[in-house]
Amino acid sequence: MTDTPLIRIRNLSFGYSDRLVLEKINLDIYPKDFILLIGPNGGGKTTLVKLILGIIQPREGSAQYEPDLATRLGYVPQFSNFNKNFPVSVYDFVLMGRCHGHNYLRRYRKEDRIATDQILKRMDLYDLHRKGMNHLSGGQVQRALIARALVSDPLVLFLDEPTTSIDATSQINLLEFLESINREMAILVITHDPTPFASTYKHIACLNRELYYHSQGELDHHTLEKVYGCPVELLGHGIPHTMLHRH
Amino acid sequence: MIVDILQYEFMQNALLASLLASIVCGLIGPFIVTKRIVSISGGLSHTAFAGLGLAYWLGFNPLYGAALVVIAASLFISHNENRNIDRSDLLIGMLWAAGVAAGILFISLTPGFIPDLMSFLFGNILTVPDSDLRIAFGLFLIVFISVMIFYKGFVAISLDEEYASTRHLPVRGLKTGLMVLIALSIVTLIQVVGIILVIALLTIPVAVASELSMKFRTIMVLSIVVGIVSCASGLTFSYLFEIPSGAAIIMTGILILILLKGSKRLLRFGRKLPG
Numbered sequence: 001m002t003d004t005p006l007i008r009i010r011n012l013s014f015g016y017s018d019r020l021v022l023e024k025i026n027l028d029i030y031p032k033d034f035i036l037l038i039g040p041n042g043g044g045k046t047t048l049v050k051l052i053l054g055i056i057q058p059r060e061g062s063a064q065y066e067p068d069l070a071t072r073l074g075y076v077p078q079f080s081n082f083n084k085n086f087p088v089s090v091y092d093f094v095l096m097g098r099c100h101g102h103n104y105l106r107r108y109r110k111e112d113r114i115a116t117d118q119i120l121k122r123m124d125l126y127d128l129h130r131k132g133m134n135h136l137s138g139g140q141v142q143r144a145l146i147a148r149a150l151v152s153d154p155l156v157l158f159l160d161e162p163t164t165s166i167d168a169t170s171q172i173n174l175l176e177f178l179e180s181i182n183r184e185m186a187i188l189v190i191t192h193d194p195t196p197f198a199s200t201y202k203h204i205a206c207l208n209r210e211l212y213y214h215s216q217g218e219l220d221h222h223t224l225e226k227v228y229g230c231p232v233e234l235l236g237h238g239i240p241h242t243m244l245h246r247h
Numbered sequence: 248m249i250v251d252i253l254q255y256e257f258m259q260n261a262l263l264a265s266l267l268a269s270i271v272c273g274l275i276g277p278f279i280v281t282k283r284i285v286s287i288s289g290g291l292s293h294t295a296f297a298g299l300g301l302a303y304w305l306g307f308n309p310l311y312g313a314a315l316v317v318i319a320a321s322l323f324i325s326h327n328e329n330r331n332i333d334r335s336d337l338l339i340g341m342l343w344a345a346g347v348a349a350g351i352l353f354i355s356l357t358p359g360f361i362p363d364l365m366s367f368l369f370g371n372i373l374t375v376p377d378s379d380l381r382i383a384f385g386l387f388l389i390v391f392i393s394v395m396i397f398y399k400g401f402v403a404i405s406l407d408e409e410y411a412s413t414r415h416l417p418v419r420g421l422k423t424g425l426m427v428l429i430a431l432s433i434v435t436l437i438q439v440v441g442i443i444l445v446i447a448l449l450t451i452p453v454a455v456a457s458e459l460s461m462k463f464r465t466i467m468v469l470s471i472v473v474g475i476v477s478c479a480s481g482l483t484f485s486y487l488f489e490i491p492s493g494a495a496i497i498m499t500g501i502l503i504l505i506l507l508k509g510s511k512r513l514l515r516f517g518r519k520l521p522g
Contacts, residue, residue, distance in 0.1 A: 053413040075413045082407040086281045087461045096403060101415035104400045132461045148410070 005030050006069060006156055006186060007052060011061035014044070014051055021047050024061070025211045029156055033186040034178075038194050039207035045190045048207060049075070049158050071100050074149030074157040074185075076142075078164070084134050090144050091129040094120060097148035115151050123147040139170040146177075156186045163196055171196060252486050260380055261372045261482055261492070267387045268436050268448065269474030274394045275432045276453040277466050278425060282405050285450055287324060287426075290339035292433045292445040294320040294346035299367055299437075300353030310382050314434045320346075321430035325423040368441050372482070372492045386435045390428050401425055402463065444493050451500035452477065458507050477503060 005028035012025040021044045029035065037045050050056045052063045053075055065073075074097075098112040120126045123143045128136065136144065142162065149157060159178075163171050178187055179200050189197060194204065206212040252258050279288050295313040302312025320342055327338060350367075366374075375383075394401065400421045403411040412418045436445045456469035481496030488495075 054415065055409055055412045070415055073413065075410065077409060081409050083281065083405060085283060086406045087457070087463050087466060088402075088406055089462065092463075093406070096406065096410075097414075099399055099403055099411075099414055099416070101417065104403065104414075104416055105396060107399075152414075 003031050007063060007065045009052065009061070009063045012048075012051060012058050012063060013060040014047055014056070014058050020209060022051070022207075022211075023209050025207075027205060027211060027213060029186050029188065031155065031186055032182060032184075033188075034182050034200060034202040035186075035188045036194050036197055036201045036204045037188060037190045037207055038192065038204065041192070043208040045207050046160055048211075049160060049188070049190060053158065069155060071102070072153060072155045074152060074154030076145045076149045076157070076159040076162060078160045082133075086133075088133050089129065090125055090131050090133060090136070091116065091120065093133050093144055094125075094129075094147045094151055097151035100152070115153070119147045119151045123150075139166045142166055142170070142174075150181070154185055156188065157181070158188050158190075160190045161192065162189060163191060163193065175200060252483060257373050257375075258482070258486070260375045260377070262479065264372055264375045264380060264383060265478030265482065265496070266475060267383050269452070269478055270471050271387055271390050271432045271435050272448050272452055272474045273456075273467055273469075273471030274390060275429055276449040276470050277456075277463060278401060278405055279429060279449055280453045280457070281463070284429075285446060286339050287335065288429055288433065288449060289446045290342040290346075291317055291320055291324070291430055292437070292442050293343045295433060295437055295442055296350030296367065297346045297353070298350075300350035300357075304353040304357045308378075308382075310379055310434065310437075313437055314386075314431070316346075317430040317434055318427055321426040322423065325419075325426045328422065329419050366441070367437070368443050371441070372496075373485075383435045386431050390431055390435070393424065393428055397421065397424060441493050444497050447497045447500070448474065448477075451497065451504060455500070455504050455507060458504070458511065473500070473503065 007027075007029040009025055009027040009029075012022060013020060014022045025048060027035075037048065039045050047056070051058050053073055054070075095108060095112060095116045098108060098115060117126070120129050123146060125140070125143055125147060128140065133141065133144065142165070146159075146162075162174060166174065175196055178189075181187070182200075189201075191197065194201070204214050206214075253262075279285055295317045298312035298314070298316030299309045300312075301316065302309040305312075324335070324338065324342075328335065400411075400416055401424075403414070403416055404418055404421045404425070408418055408422075411421075432449070433445050436448055452470040452473040453466065455473045456466040459469055460466050477500035478496050481499040482492055484490065484499065485492040485495040
């Protein structure tokens with residue numbers, strides 16, 4: 001980790017009129033990092049990612065990155081965020097990942113279509129590319145969401161709760177896939193259940209208004225208690241199981 | 248018979264107006280239906296009433312009055328949307344009522360001449376003057392060119408607004424732009440089928456097209472075709488049976504939808520039968 005960080009988050013705060021959701025967050029995201037962002041519901045996990053991506057604006061502080069990185073941040077939201085009422089094929093849905101503020105006024109180019117074909121094949125979606133998005137299964141929708149994020153050739157990939165709505169087999173496939181693409185890009189995963197990622201992650205960030213950042217192996221019971229406000233399950237590092245502590 | 252109909256100049260104007268309206272419907276309607284903002288469009292179309300009344304009272308072209316008020320209302324709605332005030336339902340109800348009430352007030356204040364209110368509500372396509380046709384053509388050009396230029400952006404914000412903002416698309420600008428285009432389309436359509444039937448002409452062709460295709464672009468093209476067919480046959484029925492033209496156009500569209508849905512169901516039922 002001697003590289004310079006891709007994204008520097010400095011003193012980032014966000015809140016609604018009377019309530020601070022995030023307070024003075026500091027976090028660096030390095031190339032090829034694998035960060036787990038955990039914390040209780042309402043702890044501000046999704047808000048932090050939305051701030052980094054520029055979907056919402058901070059009250060104070062900033063998330064800084066080189067201007068050309070702006071086109072290379074991939075985002076995989078939770079399922080429910082796109083308009084399922086909109087008639088769109090898997091191909092067009094993924095192709096839209098190539099659309100950007102600089103190019104949305106011109107037509108798609110050949111390289112956009114080549115990139116889309118490649119990513120569809122890689123995500124095992126090519127046979128479905130003519131199908132409507134509203135005719136896919138949960139796991140297929142998620143692969144399409146990941147394909148849309150990857151088609152822009154990102155340097156950092158953000159995934160919001162990627163394991164919640166898929167079955168066990170899909171989950172294992174997803175983990176293996178994330179591990180393989182982690183050789184090319186940094187990954188930040190929001191999750192309320194860090195267990196499946198126990199052998200994959202490099203850093204863990206616990207967020208409950210404030211952020212506590214740890215390298216793999218550092219996370220202790222005390223910090224988790226502080227974040228969640230009560231004793232919780234502890235991660236078994238290197239072991240793909242959770243060790244339960246007596247309450 | 249068709250030649251008979253076409254020899255009247257008012258019929259030529261009516262067909263031209265309905266052609267323009269059908270293209271505008273087909274371009275804008277699919278966005279309205281997929282974004283589920285049919286009720287916003289309904290509210291907007293009724294604010295046109297206030298503009299028409301205002302124009303009569305102050306003595307200028309009613310179409311300009313309608314355009315002015317509907318565009319102002321559309322900007323007001325997008326402003327509220329952008330401030331994340333989720334009271335759009337309430338807002339639409341009030342715009343709807345206030346639009347009609349203001350229209351009636353303005354018209355009652357107009358001394359002497361009392362225009363036929365029914366013609367605003369149900370359209371006066373058979374009496375579209377050349378001047379209105381020219382304005383409608385101008386509006387149609389604006390809508391057509393804008394949709395051609397901003398198609399990718401409009402699709403992106405209709406499909407996934409949040410993702411569009413992560414890709415640094417000007418989401419607010421596109422949303423406001425689309426709303427203003429809806430407003431312009433409504434103004435164009437008011438001359439053709441009247442305020443009440445505007446929503447129907449924006450939605451029925453899309454409903455028919457959605458039965459036939461699952462591709463947004465194809466739905467757009469089919470909506471235009473269905474719009475033209477409903478308008479042309481509706482006008483013919485209205486001439487033959489001496490029935491109101493706006494209502495005839497809409498009921499033709501509804502008939503096409505029912506026939507299509509019915510035949511699809513029969514086809515499915517037929518496949519299930521043994522042998």
